[in-house]
Amino acid sequence: MALSGEYQERYGLDIPEWRVLATLGFRNDACSAQYISDCTRTHKSTISRAVMTLMQRQIVERVENAHDRREFRLRLTKEGKTLYQELIPRLLHKEREILSCLTAQERKELACLFGKIEKSLDLVQTRQEADAKEAY
């Protein structure tokens, strides 16, 4: 991915690590690893390892969930938030750069088309899971 150079080379983040950072930063609220796994469509083992690394780097911290001691609530540390805020403008800039070959109208269309496809795929996904459960 063209964007990944931006956070890899400059901040030493690999793709799953960026996904964790981005999800927590975007939500600006604690959530479980499973939640990140779901909404980034990344295997939970991959997220687990990314979280470990980010905790060692003190970008992410986790607290036990008293209501369910299987899961942890993940959130960005102060440094994590700073890093996130620092990265966002860089990535937006990069995105604008990549999409600069399109008009504003075209960019809007592209986002709309992606939205439709994503939604459609999610429905398929959900449908398959439903079918799978029905299967016995």
Place this chain on the structure above:
Amino acid sequence: MALSGEYQERYGLDIPEWRVLATLGFRNDACSAQYISDCTRTHKSTISRAVMTLMQRQIVERVENAHDRREFRLRLTKEGKTLYQELIPRLLHKEREILSCLTAQERKELACLFGKIEKSLDLVQTRQEADAKEAY
């Protein structure tokens, strides 16, 4: 990728192998591994391994190039062509399925937008290479 299930599960092709098959099948003419590497944006070592596997499976064959004995001319065997012809309709069907959430007009727009972005990225790529050469 959603498509890859189609050729992986059913024909035992991984992604680089499919890229080799697709490039040779689409061109319908012999070409070098380097060429495939370039136009699929895949590292030459990856293409090299894919070609090896496909040769063992007698899907691809290669002949020496008398004019440049470093490179080989790659082409599909009879079985390779058959496989390619068998796969194409399946993949088109899958593609139609994925894009079925869009109208014909929207599909055209999407292709057009992708085309623009790809062309723009290629220009950036070329420009960077040119800059790199200029750099000394």
Place this chain on the structure above:
DNA sequence: TTAAGATAGTTGCAGATGCGACTAATGTAG
């Protein structure tokens, strides 16, 4: 309450793939 099933997260393992070094062949400048 207890047993069976589901869920969150971790970890060992294996496959995929890019990087860089290497060989052999070709191109080029002096």
Place this chain on the structure above:
DNA sequence: CTACATTAGTCGCATCTGCAACTATCTTAA
């Protein structure tokens, strides 16, 4: 012609990441 740079392809190595098994915990049904 010679030496150096470039290019095609191969291979060892490291890394990335998904799969599946495992533990601990929670949920549900009898």
